[in-house]
Amino acid sequence: MNYSVTxxxxxxxDDDVCLDSIFQSRYGDLDTCPHCGVIGVTFYRVKGRKCYACGECGYQLHPLAETIFHKSHIPLTSWFYVMYLYSVSKNGVSAKEVQRHLGVTYKTAWRMCKQIRVAMRQGGMKLxxxxxxxxxxxxxxxxxxxxxxxxxxxxxxxxxxxxxSAARTKSFIPSTVQIGTTLHTDESPIYHWTKADYYHxxxxxxxxxxxxxxxHTNTIEGFWGQLKRSIDGTYHHVSRKYLQSYLDEFVFRYSYRDVAAYPVLLERASKRVLR
Ligand SMILES: [Zn+2]
Structure with missing residues (x-):
């Protein structure tokens, strides 16, 4: 939780350590070469390149391929630092802030923020x-x-x-909340149907x-309040097109608020993403 910048x-x-940590996170469990099939091989870093090679056959693994860092010219240390800022901030990080911290163009900063939000996408177990x-x-x-x-x-x-509407909650709730769970809502009729599948x-x-x-629904109302304050204070305005990615960010922040969020974010960022 309290992960200092020091x-x-x-x-x-440096970038070598960053690349190693991505490689470990993505391929750390790999003990069989996918090419030669030799068990217990060691992959070594190819000097001067962002890849690792099988000690037996030389087959190369590129840990950044298809991740959010793919083809980026920004040093990994800068990416890691921006992810660090995201993991410790309460209200998000604006592209303007990133531009100031890194001395990159606004366009580059904005793209980095967008990619880091991809790593914060929602998913996993139902509530x-x-x-x-x-x-x-x-x-x-x-x-x-x-x-x-x-x-x-x-x-x-x-x-x-x-x-x-009820039609929308009928697709949203079963896809995110385990059937049979205790569900608290206000009296809105869009939740009336949940009586059938939940302890409503x-x-x-x-x-x-x-x-x-x-x-009560105080917790989620607090969550909405925090979301609105952050959008007003940090992001000022979010277009509908990007709103879901900001929701992903706030959901991530809520979900990892009591643990060290940084390792979680780094692990997510080390995975392949669809684009
Ligand atoms: Zn091999």
Missing amino acids: QFRKDYP SGVVEADETYLGARNKKTPILGALSSKRARAVVTDTA KTVHHSIGEYVRDGV
């Missing part, structure tokens, strides 16, 4: 335990974008949608009720 600089002093679900709206008054969200004490999910409990905000028998 420690970070010690851990990742369980006690889950709160709610909807919110982001954007200018005349063109507000609906967002559906759900969170447990450990993880969150949020998606941009075209309309906050409601609070009635319209009559001023915010907590009843431990049932």
